[in-house]
Amino acid sequence: MRRIEQRGQAITVELDGDPVPAFDGEPVALSLLAAGETVFARSIKYHRPRGPYCFAAACSHCLMRVDGVPNIYTCRIPARAGMRLERQNAYPSVKVDVFQSIDWLFPRGLDHHAMFAGVPVAEQVMAKVARHLAGLGLLPDKPAPDRMPCETLRVKVAVAGGGASGSSAAARLAAQGVPFLLLERDPFLGGRRFSAPDLPRDQVRLRTPVIGLYEDDAGWYLAAVSAADASEPRLLKVYAERFLLAVGGHPPTLPFENNELPGVFSGRAATSMLRRHGLLIAEEPALVGRGPELAELQRLLESHGAKIAAVVDVDGDAKDLKAHGRNKVNGLSFARRGRRKKVDCDAILVSVPISPSFELARQGGARVSWSPPHRTFVVEAAADGRTHAAFPLYVSGELTAPHAPEESAKSGELAADAIAREARP
């Protein structure tokens, strides 16, 4: 772990009452990692240690109580001076949690359907224990502040997602004079390209995750929570004549033993921590996965001085992967040609093709199907991104399959051209 470069003003946040150094505005999960904190939480059932994995709000490993509010994605919120972070779901502490005994007592897992079912007394005791162990986090310290009113907008074209694909599509729409509004959940555009075209500022809302594609009397609309310009969040409804969904995908879980131990990160998380925030997450990582991004990740890390402990292609002859370590990864083992091999490493980076984020598309009525070559669900669409939905709903980028950033950008432009052709009077 090494900070290659420091961005922002040095501040201090508070973790379970102790000060932790951070830089203003970086994801606070990253501040904690850089300060050497690995265990962020305990898991819900077996109380296994958890640390950040995806840095994309697609898992639940980094949840903490933040400023008196439970279950906050620490990978999504910027560090601010004095921010109070508390670990959840452990007794007496996350580092030494007595309930981790559940994990030890049930090495093969416990079947909550059958366990003590119908056994007198035991089942009542179990129900009481389960009730008290269940749940993550305690009630918030206080009621919510008064919220700003919902904002309702009507636009010609709504673009959800400003990554490689959405930002290129928006640039194309802008060039053709088609009015649009782009909603991006991150505080920056461009996603995996780490650069973005210039877009008219008033047509872009950053820090605005889309939460649903809904329909009512007035038509289809995107619902979003907008905290643009770091203001207080407010609900946003965006009705549009045409929609382009370019929300990318989620880093999937790759099942292998102890695959969620702190120190296992998605490859894209490692890339963005390095390129976006100047943090090299590991000096000596093991890389596992498949697909073209695996080799790219290796090149990127090596160019910053990391020593790669191993590269394991899960489509190759390596089998039965296992992460080692108690509260943090210290090794990776696997079987190859009948022999078990173990390497020491300070992180395991999982780079597998992305799972397309088909949710909004399907809410709108697009077809989603299983793609055997990609081994993911994909949104079915024509070459220009038009879906089977009953209204003009387009998708681009990684919604139709895992793509390289350049391909994603290209598909965004194709969709934008199709939308522009339709939108012209």
Place this chain on the structure above:
Amino acid sequence: MSKALVCPCEDVTVDDVKHAIQKGYCDVESVKRYTGFGTGICQGKSCLTAVAQVLASEVKDIKPTSILPFTPRTPLYPTELSLMATAPVDESRAPSGGVPASLGYSFHALRPEAPVQSRAKVVIIGGGIMGLALAHNLASRGEKDVVVLEKGYLCAGASGRNGGGVRMQWGTSAMIELAKRSIDLMKQFAREMGINIWLRQGGYLFLAKTKKIADRLEAGAKLHNRHGVPTQILTPDAAKDVVPQLTMKDVLVCAYNSEDGVIFPWPFLWGYAQSCQKKGIKVETFTNVVGFEIAGGKILKVKTDRGDIACEQVVLAAGAWSPSVAELAGVTLPNEPHRHEILSTEPLKPFLGPLVSVLDSGLYFSQSMRGEIVGGMGDPKEPAGLNMGSTLRFVKRFASALTEQLPVVGRIKVLRQWAGCYDVTPDNNPILGRTPGLPNLLQMSGFVGHGFMMAPAVAERMAEWMVKGAPDELFTRFTLDRFQKGDLEREEFIIG
């Protein structure tokens, strides 16, 4: 402590998924329910692909077209109730729309290719809790020549979509007695079926904000007490001892029965279905009834999209779909489906004992065994129709009402919303017994959103009546012809 996880939010392992497949749950929706994968804070973002890959490699001869994703629920990211409460809603208009929009494809991809059996003495239409509980009870009484037809997966209908509330606080003696018996049966369920249903008797706390509802609660409590149900009338102050976080603005009076509770609905269906299978009764999922062969005032065959089944008796237990199935036999039922929406929040450590309901507005909420706040609220403008789409309007109405009653949850986040259909009859009471003019079609529908909690007791009595022919007023009093005769006693303790 070595586990390979597919769903780290809920600690679901690869072995758990394989175990579900061995049990016969081979589609994504069923595996989700049986293992709990995808029900945590990430809502399936990181785990769905991994689970589908396990299905693709572990389920024998599975076709790619049979691997369908589960329905993605709004919101895409956990969103605070207090923000949802700001959505503008025109309460003077009826709700419209709902997502997901019509999907253009459905369960037909999952329909088994093999034909169904060609005959059975009893065909039960509907594999919800009513149909499955009846099949189990028939088998326990020696009648095993039964088949259950279900158009979707187990739990696809209202039995898998309800909030899990079970209560004895009803407005008529018949319902109170059924509910009491059901709760007794629920206490024995795990012992008999070998599956936990997580009954938690935290009570039901009803709040009344108008004189009319207050009078109803007070009259109800007297009736409950006569049936041995210990309902107490509480002042708003006393009710705060039960749930300290509640605000009691405008509340006139409360009714509390500490013996009511909540259960986890899904294992009932699995328990009954597994019991049926053990006794040789087939539960045919993904199988549609497409018509009937009728002659001489009798149903001779039930026609399905997997072949015809010759039979002696047919039981219609299809919940909100019952009117459309009855239509195929030329029978008109007065039932109407009404969408009821519901949502679930992030899981919290236990703080809420009872299920709380404001009977005036139809707001209800409880805390599940997993720690989520689960709740809903009826919409007086909801039109009749088989609609299971989700609306922002509902989330807004529910979030406003809930945060007004329980302000401390304003920053608690909604994880997912869904909907199911109440099967509503003109007098809020079920339709049971023989069909006039078609006596071998037996009715078992019209439970108006509370069929789940009544099913264990109703099914027991129905099986007894069918097998032994013992007279039972349920099957003479709640018959279809009561609507012609005008002999109606309305149930007024309906939430929503």
